[in-house]
Amino acid sequence: MIIGLTNQKGGAGKTTVSGHLAYWLTKRGTVIVVDADAQASSTNWMKDLELPCKTMIDPDDLFDELPLLAEQYDWVVVDGPGSLSETTKAILSRCDLALVPCKPAGLDMHSTSKMLRILRQAKELRSGAPIVGLFLNQAKKGTVLLKDATRALSEKNTGFPLLKTIIYDLQVIADAPGQGTSVWGMSGSTAKRAAQEFDSLFTEALQIEGAL
Ligand SMILES: Nc1ncnc2c1ncn2[C@@H]1O[C@H](COP(=O)(O)OP(=O)(O)O)[C@@H](O)[C@H]1O
Ligand SMILES: [Mg+2]
Numbered sequence: 001m002i003i004g005l006t007n008q009k010g011g012a013g014k015t016t017v018s019g020h021l022a023y024w025l026t027k028r029g030t031v032i033v034v035d036a037d038a039q040a041s042s043t044n045w046m047k048d049l050e051l052p053c054k055t056m057i058d059p060d061d062l063f064d065e066l067p068l069l070a071e072q073y074d075w076v077v078v079d080g081p082g083s084l085s086e087t088t089k090a091i092l093s094r095c096d097l098a099l100v101p102c103k104p105a106g107l108d109m110h111s112t113s114k115m116l117r118i119l120r121q122a123k124e125l126r127s128g129a130p131i132v133g134l135f136l137n138q139a140k141k142g143t144v145l146l147k148d149a150t151r152a153l154s155e156k157n158t159g160f161p162l163l164k165t166i167i168y169d170l171q172v173i174a175d176a177p178g179q180g181t182s183v184w185g186m187s188g189s190t191a192k193r194a195a196q197e198f199d200s201l202f203t204e205a206l207q208i209e210g211a212l
Contacts (some may be wrong), residue, residue, distance in 0.1 A: 001209070002066055002076045004095035004130070008115055009108070009153035010082030013101035015041045016078040016173060020198050021099075022051055023182045031073030036062060036091060037081040041177070048180030057081070059090035066094040084114055092122035097209045098130045100160075101137040101167075115156055131209045134139035135163040135201060138173075161208060165201040170194045 003021065005014040018033065019042060027032045033053040035042040046053035054069070056062055062078075078095060081087050092098055098119060102112065119132050133155045135154050139146045146166075153162045167173070172191045176182050183194040 001074070001097065002070050002078065002095040003097045003099060003205075004078040004080055004091040005101065006080040006088055006091055006100050006115070007100050008082060008088060008103065009103070009106075009111055010085040010105050011106075012082075013167070014082070015045075015079050017099070017101050017137060017167070017198075017201075018042060018077050019045050019049065019177065020173075020182050021202055022046070022075075022077040023049055023184065024198060024202050025075045025077065026051070030072075031075045031077065032069055032073045034062070034066070034069065034076060034078045036078055036087050039082075042079040045177040045180070049182065052188065057087055059086040062087065062090040063094060066091075076087065077208075084118060088206045089118065089122070092118065092130060093126065095130045097205065098122075098132045099205055100132065100134045102134055102153055103138045104136055104140070104145040105146075107149050107152065109152060116160070116184070119160065132160045133156065133161050133163050133205050133208050135165065135167065135205075137167045139166050140169050163198060163201060163204050163208075165204050167194075167197050167201060170197075187197070 005018040011081055022031050022033045033046050035055045043053050043055050078091050080091050155161050172194050183191050
C-alpha cells in the first residue's frame with residue numbers, strides 16, 4: 001500500500017508524521033520512505049532510524065516508480081512537498097491513501113480549499129482512489145483555534161473524513177527527528193502520550209482504508 005502525506009502548506013507536519021508512520025509500520029511489514037520534498041528532511045532522519053528511504057522529487061519518476069516500490073515493499077510512505085506542484089499530483093495519482101495533516105494555527109481556508117480541489121480531482125480521475133483522511137496536527141487543547149479548525153475541516157464542509165484522533169503540540173514530537181529517533185524511542189510520560197496519539201491516528205487511518 002502506498003500512503004502519501006500531502007498538504008501544500010509547509011509546516012503542517014508531513015515530514016514529522018510520515019517518519020513516525022513509517023516507523024510504526026515496521027511492526028506490520030516491510031517499509032520504504034519516499035522523500036518527495038526537495039528539502040530532504042526525511043532522508044537524514046530515516047538514516048538515523050535505519051529505514052530505507054529514497055529521495056524522489058521528479059513527478060515522472062514518482063509516477064513510474066511508486067507502483068514498482070509497492071511491489072517490493074508492503075508499505076510505501078511518501079513524504080510530500082510543501083507545494084501544490086506536479087510532484088503532489090503525481091503522489092495523488094499513485095497513492096492508495098492520502099493523509100492530510102492540518103495545523104489549526106494558521107489554517108488558511110483559501111489554500112486548504114485548493115488542496116481539497118486537487119484531492120477531489122484525483123478521486124474523480126481514478127474513480128474514487130485515493131482514500132483521503134484529513135487530521136489535525138500540532139493542536140493546542142481547549143483553544144478556539146482548535147474548535148474553529150474542527151468545524152472548518154468537518155466532513156460536512158470538506159467532503160472528506162476528518163480523523164477523530166488529534167495530534168497535539170508536544171515538544172517530544174518536535175524533538176524526535178533531531179535526536180535521530182521517534183517518540184517510541186524516547187522516555188517520559190509525554191513521549192508515551194505522543195506514542196499513544198500516533199498509534200491511535202495510524203490505526204484509525206488504516207481503518208478508513210480497510211487495511212486493518
Ligand atoms: N505535533 C507536533 N508537536 C510539536 N511540534 C510539531 C508537531 N508536528 C510538527 N511539529 C513541528 O513543526 C514543524 C513543521 O513540521 P514538519 O513535519 O516539518 O512539516 P512539513 O513537513 O509539513 O513542512 C517542525 O519543526 C516539527 O518539529
Ligand atoms: Mg516536510
